[in-house]
Amino acid sequence: MNRTYEVMFIVRPDMADEDLEKLNSALENHTTGAGAAVKHIEKMGKRRLAYLVRGFHEGIYVLFIVEGKGEVVHELERRLRVTEPVIKFITVRVDEEHKRLEKMKKLRESRRRGQGTHAATLGAEAPVATAGEPTATPAAPATT
Amino acid sequence: MADETPRSATGPAAEGDAGRTGRPGGPGRGGAGGPREPRKYFRRKKVCKFCVEKIDAIDYKDYRLLGQFIAESGKIVPRRLSGVCTPHQRRLGRAIKQARNIALLPFASSRP
Numbered sequence: 001m002n003r004t005y006e007v008m009f010i011v012r013p014d015m016a017d018e019d020l021e022k023l024n025s026a027l028e029n030h031t032t033g034a035g036a037a038v039k040h041i042e043k044m045g046k047r048r049l050a051y052l053v054r055g056f057h058e059g060i061y062v063l064f065i066v067e068g069k070g071e072v073v074h075e076l077e078r079r080l081r082v083t084e085p086v087i088k089f090i091t092v093r094v095d096e097e098h099k100r101l102e103k104m105k106k107l108r109e110s111r112r113r114g115q116g117t118h119a120a121t122l123g124a125e126a127p128v129a130t131a132g133e134p135t136a137t138p139a140a141p142a143t144t
Numbered sequence: 145m146a147d148e149t150p151r152s153a154t155g156p157a158a159e160g161d162a163g164r165t166g167r168p169g170g171p172g173r174g175g176a177g178g179p180r181e182p183r184k185y186f187r188r189k190k191v192c193k194f195c196v197e198k199i200d201a202i203d204y205k206d207y208r209l210l211g212q213f214i215a216e217s218g219k220i221v222p223r224r225l226s227g228v229c230t231p232h233q234r235r236l237g238r239a240i241k242q243a244r245n246i247a248l249l250p251f252a253s254s255r256p
Contacts, residue, residue: 008205008246050250059247063205090246092204104200 004039004098005066005073009080009089010059013046023085024062031076036068054087190227194236202235204242207249214240218253 011020020043028038044061053059066073073091080089194202204210213221213228213236220240223233243249 010247047248049247050244051247053247088245088247090242092242097201101200108198 002036002067002095003070003093004095005068006092006094007064007066007073007076007080007089008092009062009064009086010049010053011062011085012054012056012087013058013060015060015085019085020060020062023083027064027076027079030079031064031066031068031072034068034072034075036066036072039065039067041065056087059087192227192229192232194232195229202232202239204239204246204248206239207243210236210240210243210249214249216253218250 011023024041024043028041031038040063042063042065044063046058046060048058049056064076066076077089077091080086193199199209202209213226215221220237223230226233228236240249244251
């Protein structure tokens, strides 16, 4: 029973690219070692922050999508808190949300499919209805 | 009570006593024009943007979409002004608060 989490953190802007890579791979190795799976790592680039964080106006955003148990993410958070270049982080649990979105999608699909079959039968009758006036249905001769 | 009758001859006749309390958010056209318009109990039809465009996921990372629902001061726009339906407003509020925590949106901007 694995939960999916999105861990987004901000790294100070004056960090070099390779240091960032090192940090990311270190975190990833630790997470996979602890039994979770890092589904995706996304570097969202340097962005201007909405407010001052530890004296910085800008930061490099990184997003981890982790699938695992709560303790692993707890430990990951602890590491982020301790790591000096990381200035802010947030963890959001997303598996429930994804489940809900899947359900909505399936509902929409089934609704569309159901309407699709009904529309198909209507479509077969439509040419007949539009050719003659809608008032004349059974064996309507040209009533123009 | 006799004082009220000469007022109806001169000023706007349609307003009742409730119009003078200056309740904000009148018939949907803005509170400033309230006392002059007759007090109707319906609002101009405002639709929920998320319901219309069928946006299911309100993501905290999508700061451009969320930014449409915050005021200049950074406050979350109330439902009666933005026209969002209740379940979407709740999700929107939660997403905005998450975005604020990760510095994608401000808590408070400079007030005009």
